[in-house]
Amino acid sequence: MRNSSSPDDDALRIGPPQRIDRLWAWMEGRPFRRVAVAVTAFLVLFSALFASWIGVALLRGSTDRNAAAVALLYVLVPFIAVVLLFVIQRMAYRLLWNQDRALARGEWRPADPVPSPGPRTTPPAPPVPWPWSLRARHALLYVLTIAGLLYGFMPYEHQVELLRAIWRLGSGTATRQQLPVLLFGYLPLAVFGLLAVVLTHRQRGRREAGLLDARERLVLQAEINWLCAFAMAATMAILLLQFVGQLIVAKL
Incomplete structure (x- = not known):
């Protein structure tokens, strides 16, 4: 008789190949293809961003001294x-699942260094039967976070005020260099991490009490990984937005 796999077994399995996996397989062992893909991706991205910058500047038609900086922020x-934000979250989610599999198999311990993420070292996450309630929560988190990032970092005046606030709060050069990491790195990470703990507290308690079936345990582990990955992605986005914004304000 054939044994059917449980969702607990599925959590240790590798998901179906994604487009990045097929692309990596196509480039495997062929340095010329890797260079061609990297150069093409860079040129397409740079051209799109540069053309968008020029287009926004022309559409605004502003002659202010900071017109170029405002358009670049837009x-x-x-x-x-x-x-x-989306790309980093997907990468982090995949990495966390890979660590879960390695932990379960005894191939990795929390004290060990984390391998560099990539299609070869980080296989796809297992398929998860997401309930609609969690899908809606994910969408809401994305919408609220993106709206907050756009409101906080896109206006030129907000970037100027952030720069002034860091200058006022910092008592010296070293403090002013470390303060952005604390305010825009550790603080958001703590907030999003606390949010993940709060949102999964009830289900984690039920899991510890043995009240969840195999499917619910799989969904819970996936939700924990998703929220942790989102916390990492949002924190990196905030840090990058602050750094890029301050650089634009200072140089343009």
């Missing part, structure tokens, strides 16, 4: 807040 902030 291009880079949405790109980081939307595109990079």
